[in-house]
Amino acid sequence: ELGYDQRTAELARIAGIMHDIGNVINRTDHAQSGAVMAFRLLDKLSMPAEEICSIVSAIGNHDEATAQPLDPISAALIIADKTDVRRSRVRNDDLLTFDIHDRVNYAVEHADLAFSPDKSTLLLDLQIDTKLSSVLEYFEIFLERMLLCKRACTFFDVRFSMLVNGTSVL
Numbered sequence: 827e828l829g830y831d832q833r834t835a836e837l838a839r840i841a842g843i844m845h846d847i848g849n850v851i852n853r854t855d856h857a858q859s860g861a862v863m864a865f866r867l868l869d870k871l872s873m874p875a876e877e878i879c880s881i882v883s884a885i886g887n888h889d890e891a892t893a894q895p896l897d898p899i900s901a902a903l904i905i906a907d908k909t910d911v912r913r914s915r916v917r918n919d920d921l922l923t924f925d926i927h928d929r930v931n932y933a934v935e936h937a938d939l940a941f942s943p944d945k946s947t948l949l950l951d952l953q954i955d956t957k958l959s960s961v962l963e964y965f966e967i968f969l970e971r972m973l974l975c976k977r978a979c980t981f982f983d984v985r986f987s988m989l990v991n992g993t994s995v996l
């Protein structure tokens with residue numbers, strides 16, 4: 827939607843599909859281990875070095891503890907990953923054993939991410955069932971991620987904005 831060429835968009839999609847593969851080793855430092863794993867896989871597929879660099883640096887820079895938007899692909903991956911909150915992410919079907927992450931994701935009944943018509947703003951519009959999770963709980967988990975989205979949007983010269991239950995919060 828921002829006018830990047832098809833291949834750049836495809837590289838961002840590949841980074842999106844591969845970005846969490848490091849979790850097969852451990853959740854801790856999964857961004858960095860995933861980047862190393864992706865390098866081996868993409869190198870074996872003979873992807874051009876420049877494209878591999880872009881994808882592995884996006885994967886290695888997607889975890890909020892160490893994330894940096896470095897190029898359009900890493901910035902897009904950050905925005906896609908960190909705005910991905912929704913009920914269907916919760917695999918645990920036992921509500922009694924929900925942790926805060928399960929509860930917050932489960933409480934999100936509707937999530938929509940869209941540009942304003944002039945593409946100056948990217949709006950994350952969330953509908954949260956506050957009987958399941960308070961808005962404060964959402965931000966306990968997602969504040970850092972939302973600020974990272976804001977930084978990644980700055981890379982595109984786009985304003986990041988957020989509505990929760992119809993109220994502007996960012």
Ligand SMILES: [Fe+2]
Binds near residue numbers: 846856857888889
């Ligand atoms: Fe991740």
